[in-house]
Amino acid sequence: MSSSIINGLLTGEEARINKLKPMTGTSVSIEDADGTERIKVDGANTGIGTDSPERTLHITKDAAADPSYAANQPLIIEDDNRPGIQLVGSANNIGIIEFGDNAHPNAGSINFDHSTDRLRFGFGDDAEKVYIDSSGNMVIDGDLTVNGDTTTLSTTNSVVEDKLIELGNGVTGTPSGDAGIIIERGSSANAAIVWDESRDEFVLGTTSATGASTGDLTVTPGNVSVERIGAGAVQAEAEVHAKRDASSSGQYSTTAPIIIEDDARPAIQLVGSANNIGMIQFGDNSAEASGQIYYDHSTDKLRVDCGGSGDRMTVDSSGNVVAEGSVILKEKAAAIADTAAYGQLWTKTATPNQLYFTTDAGDDIQLTSGTAIVSSGSGDVVAGSTFTTANIIMVCDGDDKTIDEPSGTISTNDQALTVGSNTGIRVGDGSELELSVEAGNDVVIRSHGSNNDVHFKVNDGGTNTTVMVLDGGDPAVHIKGGAASAGVLKIFEDSDDGTDAVTITVPALAAAYTLTLPADDGDSGEYLQTNGSGTLSWAAATGTDRMTTTNRFRAGAFSATASTYFTGDVATDAGQWYLGSWSATHGSTIDVDADWLSGYEVGPQWQAPRACTLTQIAATSRINNSAATAVRIHVFKATPVNNTTSSDPITMTLIGSADLDDGSGSPGVLTDYELQTVNDTISSGNSVSAGDVIVIGMQPITGATSATSYFQVTLEFTVS
Numbered sequence: 001m002s003s004s005i006i007n008g009l010l011t012g013e014e015a016r017i018n019k020l021k022p023m024t025g026t027s028v029s030i031e032d033a034d035g036t037e038r039i040k041v042d043g044a045n046t047g048i049g050t051d052s053p054e055r056t057l058h059i060t061k062d063a064a065a066d067p068s069y070a071a072n073q074p075l076i077i078e079d080d081n082r083p084g085i086q087l088v089g090s091a092n093n094i095g096i097i098e099f100g101d102n103a104h105p106n107a108g109s110i111n112f113d114h115s116t117d118r119l120r121f122g123f124g125d126d127a128e129k130v131y132i133d134s135s136g137n138m139v140i141d142g143d144l145t146v147n148g149d150t151t152t153l154s155t156t157n158s159v160v161e162d163k164l165i166e167l168g169n170g171v172t173g174t175p176s177g178d179a180g181i182i183i184e185r186g187s188s189a190n191a192a193i194v195w196d197e198s199r200d201e202f203v204l205g206t207t208s209a210t211g212a213s214t215g216d217l218t219v220t221p222g223n224v225s226v227e228r229i230g231a232g233a234v235q236a237e238a239e240v241h242a243k244r245d246a247s248s249s250g251q252y253s254t255t256a257p258i259i260i261e262d263d264a265r266p267a268i269q270l271v272g273s274a275n276n277i278g279m280i281q282f283g284d285n286s287a288e289a290s291g292q293i294y295y296d297h298s299t300d301k302l303r304v305d306c307g308g309s310g311d312r313m314t315v316d317s318s319g320n321v322v323a324e325g326s327v328i329l330k331e332k333a334a335a336i337a338d339t340a341a342y343g344q345l346w347t348k349t350a351t352p353n354q355l356y357f358t359t360d361a362g363d364d365i366q367l368t369s370g371t372a373i374v375s376s377g378s379g380d381v382v383a384g385s386t387f388t389t390a391n392i393i394m395v396c397d398g399d400d401k402t403i404d405e406p407s408g409t410i411s412t413n414d415q416a417l418t419v420g421s422n423t424g425i426r427v428g429d430g431s432e433l434e435l436s437v438e439a440g441n442d443v444v445i446r447s448h449g450s451n452n453d454v455h456f457k458v459n460d461g462g463t464n465t466t467v468m469v470l471d472g473g474d475p476a477v478h479i480k481g482g483a484a485s486a487g488v489l490k491i492f493e494d495s496d497d498g499t500d501a502v503t504i505t506v507p508a509l510a511a512a513y514t515l516t517l518p519a520d521d522g523d524s525g526e527y528l529q530t531n532g533s534g535t536l537s538w539a540a541a542t543g544t545d546r547m548t549t550t551n552r553f554r555a556g557a558f559s560a561t562a563s564t565y566f567t568g569d570v571a572t573d574a575g576q577w578y579l580g581s582w583s584a585t586h587g588s589t590i591d592v593d594a595d596w597l598s599g600y601e602v603g604p605q606w607q608a609p610r611a612c613t614l615t616q617i618a619a620t621s622r623i624n625n626s627a628a629t630a631v632r633i634h635v636f637k638a639t640p641v642n643n644t645t646s647s648d649p650i651t652m653t654l655i656g657s658a659d660l661d662d663g664s665g666s667p668g669v670l671t672d673y674e675l676q677t678v679n680d681t682i683s684s685g686n687s688v689s690a691g692d693v694i695v696i697g698m699q700p701i702t703g704a705t706s707a708t709s710y711f712q713v714t715l716e717f718t719v720s
Helices: none
Strands: 027-031 037-042 045-048 057-060 075-078 094-099 108-113 118-123 126-133 138-140 179-183 190-196 201-207 219-221 229-231 240-243 258-261 277-282 291-296 301-306 309-316 321-323 344-348 354-358 364-367 371-374 391-394 401-405 408-413 416-419 454-460 463-471 476-479 488-492 501-505 527-530 536-539 545-554 563-567 576-581 589-592 605-607 612-622 630-638 650-659 675-681 693-702 710-719
Touching: 190 219, 612 630, 612 650, 630 710, 693 710
Parallel strands: 045 057, 057 075, 229 240, 240 258, 371 391
Antiparallel strands: 027 037, 037 045, 094 108, 108 118, 118 126, 126 138, 179 190, 190 201, 201 219, 277 291, 291 301, 301 309, 309 321, 344 354, 354 364, 401 408, 408 416, 454 463, 463 476, 488 501, 527 536, 545 710, 563 576, 563 693, 589 650, 605 693, 612 675, 612 710, 630 650, 630 693
């Protein structure tokens, strides 16, 4: 590329200078229109505001008087009064001066954060290792080293009484002589906390040395309260006690010399470079590492060494555990709680003890010397002569698998289990035989061959008894009887309600017979009848049937007001209500306001199970009254109603009345605790519908009763 030399003015918007080259010498100057030199290039140095640049870039506002320039700095900013650099930006900007090297563009930095008004000193990617805020407060993340003759502390919380503290005053080069803190103690030997250069360790004790002493001091070890050291602990609970956050009710060991405490994650970290091996060693008088627990980062394995032998046990990152020797399991009563996707291998307490595998569904599988686990691999699996019983757990994929065993042959054919002659599938004492299938499939128990039966047998007291047979020749469920009893079918109630059951059995029969049930459940009030040949059907009730109900109730106190009383519960005497003065004949009705009855039972009640007619009233009484009293019993029917919640009136219809008889055959008076009876026949206005509630009341005719009088009423109904 060629170059041009220009000595003059360049004007115009398109003026360009590609290269400036001095005509003579080594300097180039750029002047303004007034001829004032603004930029001076003098060899390798460039000056702005100066014609004698001293460094690579030399900027001068006003020349300083007798300046002294540093020899190694490429930039000089010069002014007679306020030499400076301004970094200016928008609101809340951060002005930065960064210091870089070959490894990091901002190994160090000085920055001012306008959003917080902090002057900050950073190192690496941390922009705030040290900062000074607008109040003059300085915060230093690291250590503070002060070099000088004197350090003065003017803080209110740092007070030093002059007891002579001298720490390495004037030491240079290789240190020699002890250094530390000497505490003058008057007539007693001085106390010293000294770094012993000859032994390279701290010594605490007593000495005759003073602050003016030099060289190798003689310090007699003294008593120091360092039996326990607490890091973060208010009071150390062991020789070394490191605490981050106090635990809640943490229990401290009385034998461990080291306690590591944290509320959530007490831990010890062993950290090193890539592929390091973190190690805990156990030594004694014969070896520094008789045992080791270490983590190998190069293989991601936790490894255990014992007795100087390596890798006695390893655990890899997939959770695989490898033990070089035997694994000994202490016996226990049962497996622990089930955890999904995990199984348990454990030893059950027994004589001898037993090895079990427990699935995550809680199924216990006993593994013994007679148990083989057969997978779906190719070929047959043959059990050796050590298998004295054929306890087989088998998983098949549809192929035939055969297991030969000394006492017989067990094989799978088309996924069926075939048991050889005189053999069977047996379950050990205390175990259960469970048939499990995949979801959506059925469990099928069937017999193969012509007219083969399925027998269900139990062993009661050493005697095998057949309790049920599925007969192949006569397809039916047979419930067998024993030598001294007939077959029994028991249907139990809901276990929440109790343990009662309905038992169905048969007497000694003259001959077998068959009962055929009706095609439906019949109508209300119908009964089951037979045609004499075993066919059952529903039929309407005909003729006369009788049913009775008996209610005993406490009358409470009442007087002869021609009112009809209805009383509360006999046990609680909960109160009574009455109709007021009233007289009616059979079939008469009366509405009772439910609100008037709130809180009381509607007298003794009984609900008719089917349509019927009231035919007879029988009653006895115990009257607690010295005066003669006559009483009439009334029987009503009403639609069922809960009188404590309903606001509708209760309509009751009188269907029968009877006077208590004093024994003369006609209504009479009742005396103190005299037993009276009535037995009247009702012949009209006495029909009752299924579901009607029968309500019993009484009406005093003469006299009065007290609260301890009782009545017992028996009603007889005819169903036709």
